[in-house]
Amino acid sequence: MKMKTQALALSALCMAMVGCGGSSSSDNGGEADIRFPFDGEITLSGDTDPGATLTAVVTDANGISGSISYVWTSGDTVITSATGSTYVIADSDQGNSISVTATYTDDDNFDESVFASVTIEAAATPATFAGLTATVSNEATEALTGTVTVTDPNTGEATIVALTDAMTTYGTFSITAEGSWSYTLDTSADAVANLTSTDDPLLDSIELESADGTTANLVITITGAEVSGPVTSQVARITDNSTDDTGELRYALPSAQLAGKITVSFLKDLDTLGSDDTIKDAYITLYNTDTSTSGGKAILDLRIQDDNFAIRDQDGIDVMNAFTPGQWQDVEITWEAADDASAPVLNILIDGVAVTSVPYTGSSTAIGGVTHVAFRFADNSRTVTGTYNIDNLFIYSDTAGTALVFSDDFEGYSVDDSLDTDNANSPYNSSTFEAVVAVMEVPGDDSGSGGSGDTSGPGTAGNKYAEIIDTSTDDTGELRYALPAAQLAGKLNVSFLKDLDTLGSDDTIKDAYITLYNTDTSTSGGKAILDLRIQDDNFAIRDQDGIDVMNAFTPGQWQDVEVTWEAADASSAPVLNILIDGVAVTSVPYTGSATAVGGVTHIAFRFADNSRTVTGTFNVDDIKIYSDTAGTALVFEDSFESGYNTGDSLDTDNGSSPYHSATSEAVVAEE
Numbered sequence: 001m002k003m004k005t006q007a008l009a010l011s012a013l014c015m016a017m018v019g020c021g022g023s024s025s026s027d028n029g030g031e032a033d034i035r036f037p038f039d040g041e042i043t044l045s046g047d048t049d050p051g052a053t054l055t056a057v058v059t060d061a062n063g064i065s066g067s068i069s070y071v072w073t074s075g076d077t078v079i080t081s082a083t084g085s086t087y088v089i090a091d092s093d094q095g096n097s098i099s100v101t102a103t104y105t106d107d108d109n110f111d112e113s114v115f116a117s118v119t120i121e122a123a124a125t126p127a128t129f130a131g132l133t134a135t136v137s138n139e140a141t142e143a144l145t146g147t148v149t150v151t152d153p154n155t156g157e158a159t160i161v162a163l164t165d166a167m168t169t170y171g172t173f174s175i176t177a178e179g180s181w182s183y184t185l186d187t188s189a190d191a192v193a194n195l196t197s198t199d200d201p202l203l204d205s206i207e208l209e210s211a212d213g214t215t216a217n218l219v220i221t222i223t224g225a226e227v228s229g230p231v232t233s234q235v236a237r238i239t240d241n242s243t244d245d246t247g248e249l250r251y252a253l254p255s256a257q258l259a260g261k262i263t264v265s266f267l268k269d270l271d272t273l274g275s276d277d278t279i280k281d282a283y284i285t286l287y288n289t290d291t292s293t294s295g296g297k298a299i300l301d302l303r304i305q306d307d308n309f310a311i312r313d314q315d316g317i318d319v320m321n322a323f324t325p326g327q328w329q330d331v332e333i334t335w336e337a338a339d340d341a342s343a344p345v346l347n348i349l350i351d352g353v354a355v356t357s358v359p360y361t362g363s364s365t366a367i368g369g370v371t372h373v374a375f376r377f378a379d380n381s382r383t384v385t386g387t388y389n390i391d392n393l394f395i396y397s398d399t400a401g402t403a404l405v406f407s408d409d410f411e412g413y414s415v416d417d418s419l420d421t422d423n424a425n426s427p428y429n430s431s432t433f434e435a436v437v438a439v440m441e442v443p444g445d446d447s448g449s450g451g452s453g454d455t456s457g458p459g460t461a462g463n464k465y466a467e468i469i470d471t472s473t474d475d476t477g478e479l480r481y482a483l484p485a486a487q488l489a490g491k492l493n494v495s496f497l498k499d500l501d502t503l504g505s506d507d508t509i510k511d512a513y514i515t516l517y518n519t520d521t522s523t524s525g526g527k528a529i530l531d532l533r534i535q536d537d538n539f540a541i542r543d544q545d546g547i548d549v550m551n552a553f554t555p556g557q558w559q560d561v562e563v564t565w566e567a568a569d570a571s572s573a574p575v576l577n578i579l580i581d582g583v584a585v586t587s588v589p590y591t592g593s594a595t596a597v598g599g600v601t602h603i604a605f606r607f608a609d610n611s612r613t614v615t616g617t618f619n620v621d622d623i624k625i626y627s628d629t630a631g632t633a634l635v636f637e638d639s640f641e642s643g644y645n646t647g648d649s650l651d652t653d654n655g656s657s658p659y660h661s662a663t664s665e666a667v668v669a670e671e
Helices: none
Strands: 040-045 052-058 069-076 087-088 097-104 109-120 129-132 133-137 144-147 149-151 161-166 172-174 182-184 203-207 215-223 233-238 247-257 257-268 282-289 301-303 308-310 329-336 345-350 370-377 388-396 404-408 435-442 463-467 478-486 488-498 513-518 530-534 539-541 561-566 575-580 600-607 618-626 634-638 667-669
Touching: 040 097, 040 109, 052 097, 052 109, 052 161, 052 182, 087 561, 109 161, 133 144, 133 182, 133 233, 172 203, 172 575, 233 247, 233 370, 247 388, 247 404, 257 282, 257 370, 282 463, 301 329, 301 345, 370 388, 435 478, 463 478, 478 667, 488 513, 513 561, 530 561, 530 575, 600 618
Parallel strands: 133 215
Antiparallel strands: 040 052, 052 087, 069 097, 097 109, 129 149, 144 182, 161 172, 172 182, 203 215, 233 388, 233 435, 247 370, 257 329, 257 388, 282 301, 282 370, 301 308, 329 345, 388 404, 463 618, 463 667, 478 600, 488 561, 488 618, 513 530, 513 600, 530 539, 561 575, 618 634
């Protein structure tokens, strides 16, 4: 930023010294020759911008016929190269005081020293902005609100020039100096009213200005209202058509867990009539090493009955939570036992409402850790109509739900795949019986939450995600995850949003990256397994000049990426397949660079570069990493919902962050 020009006219007092030796006489009749020691003056003139010239002019009423010696300093440092009456201001002088001292002997033989100085303004650092995107439906009648954050190291400049009821292209906008804003859409405008889908949105770009004059655009995307309608989700469907066994889906934990957490969605049909003309129960069961519900041995046996819930062997607990047949409901269970000989303390929530006012201790015969989690339907001796459906199963080894042991959303299977032992790829225990993968319609509104049919996730109000910025000239903004070991094969699913305005401090648009590293953890020399570049208005793949990525990139909108890779061995380059929003980048999978060999060790989401700052954000959500290309063996996932608060750091300063130490300037944010 150009500094204000100052014209300088500074004077300084001098010291005048008369030499010893008494008075001197003139030739005028012996009368005394009296000399007056007039003070000298020094004047500095010129602009104070780097590159401008400061000029020192010395005057003295006693006259100056001899030479003048000049010493220039910047701060406390003498500028040895400056010995004349002029000095050209350097960039390094910004923020310093420039001074000059002139020494000379005037014509009346007085020794003089005069001094002047001027302060050069510090270099102004442009402000950076975050939170510059938002989305609103064309039917929205309530004001849309949000916050824009300004970062500026210059004192008092991290504010925004306030606006009140400013007219925009499609609405009215106000913002406070602190960055809180509201936007009211003009739903009567023809262009707004005529929107019919999310595929062809309108953009309302609003220029904002910070206190130091830096500008950025807040871009509000206006879409056609989503049409509520059925969407489909793959689920585990349990039936009971056998008189020899119970319908069941059972998962065996790697070892007995003294503490843990389960979250799951279920739907039990309205009609679950048994062959004995009685309504049959469904169950959510936590077994210990006895794997039995008799004699109070089960850690938990939650019974889903005709029109209510009950807990086996806990007659003192009346479960008042509502059960609604034919609708998806959510269950969360935590347990914690002191040791193998103690009964765990349990807490159960159904649709977010606790079953008991305080956690309760299980049966005295149900001791130790959980070894199996089962979803059972009906009984061993009778058949039953209807189905019992399970989706979004998550099992953790801690009560906080941060250490994931197993999860399944059943999307990585084919419809009708068996989950029984006749399917060698099934991750479930041999007690599983009559469980298959099915497709269900799930309401597209808030009336149901089963499967993937809820309305949460990227692009919805309240959704949490990872926000990556780059306000440092020493490092790239980054979110990096280290895999437990190099994976020769695997799959990555992720959603991302790169802001419309990602202008770097060098006035160029900066890229974001989705990077798969091998053991070299480098993108130079073609060593990265994949470096997918998200540029200004397109995608590109580093070190794959022969691949033109034709898939559309839409700044300011969430997009989905799927990557699979498979290498024959540690010295071979993997074969990769990339899909963006479900569309393959290449007609057939391609082989990576010859120098990018072996398995994937780290997956990184990077923003901008090491040497410059950038406006805007790179946002990431719904990360899923698998150890197979089919996406059935989950290694890690993060939706940034469970265990995080908005504003939580994902860097190493947060001891609970699961991410690698290379992570920089990544936090949890909320839409």
